[in-house]
Amino acid sequence: MSDAAFRPRRSCLFMPGSNDRAMEKAKSLPADVIIFDLEDAVAPDAKVEARDAVAEAVQDGDYGERELVMRVNGIGTPWFEDDLAAAKAANVAAVLVPKVNSADDIRHAALGEIPVWAMVETPLAVLNIAEIAAAPALAALVMGTNDLGKDMRAAMTPDRRAFLTALSMTVTAARAHGKVAIDGVYNGIGDAEALKDECDQGRTLGFEGKSLIHPAQIDIANRIYSPSADALDEARAIIAAFEEAENTEKGVIRVNGKMAERLHLEEAKKLVALSDMIDAAA
Ligand SMILES: CC(C)(COP(=O)(O)OP(=O)(O)OC[C@H]1O[C@@H](n2cnc3c(N)ncnc32)[C@H](O)[C@@H]1OP(=O)(O)O)[C@@H](O)C(=O)NCCC(=O)NCCSC(=O)C[C@H](O)C(=O)O
């Protein structure tokens, strides 16, 4: 993954492109990624106005370091082509395509330099996840557990047991191809404890962040998806140990009673770099 692609994506806040107040508020919210939605959160008769409003908001700036992503309407809808053109003209950081089913869909949405993010929210997308993740234009996979649950006729339980296969396949495919994997939204706005549990679960599965629907969810996602103080201490100890003169040529050493190989050194450097980026943006 290039340096430009490596950045914090702990909290990815969705907002309807038809909600001017939310788009204004987002300028001061500590979300790493802002996802302006033109799809399910916008009613059909508000689509065109929302597209113009999002394009204007992105072009006007004032969102600081936040990564600005536009979720367009699905391929085959009357709005898709114009949404893509607006995303390109506004020079968004990425275009998020819903209801993707195949690598052909990614090619269809590819906009030259603008990376494509894909919602993983259909049973076909889960079955085709390896080819979707391998598509060159694809930069990130974002779980859509609401649509996936509907199509699978699966129950939304707190442990998300119906989704574990899809969640894990998505992370595996993303990792196999050096792409980003973002977990799905949690619909309960006032339930901080349940959101925390779901963030813990997503992090354990390997996601690097969570998509969110409300400002009250940002701090929890940021906290859980930030490197912990203990993890940073361990990472810095591994880096320092490999820098010692007697270890510079070694493949494996002992650090604080644990085995550390070069792969751990690589991970340690990434963790420290991520933490530095988070601190710099704060
Ligand atoms: C879910 C909501 C409709 C709740 O709205 P509401 O009850 O009006 O929120 P509050 O009164 O608590 O809002 C307080 C203030 O915060 C601002 N706000 C609210 N939500 C957002 C937001 N997402 N981004 C930015 N700012 C937000 C309000 O404007 C209030 O501000 P102020 O008045 O100045 O104090 C609402 O939260 C909402 O619309 N959320 C996003 C919904 C959305 O985008 N959905 C689509 C993406 S999720 C999805 O599609 C899932 C996926 O595809 C799948 O299949 O799983």
Ligand SMILES: [Mg+2]
């Ligand atoms: Mg969806």
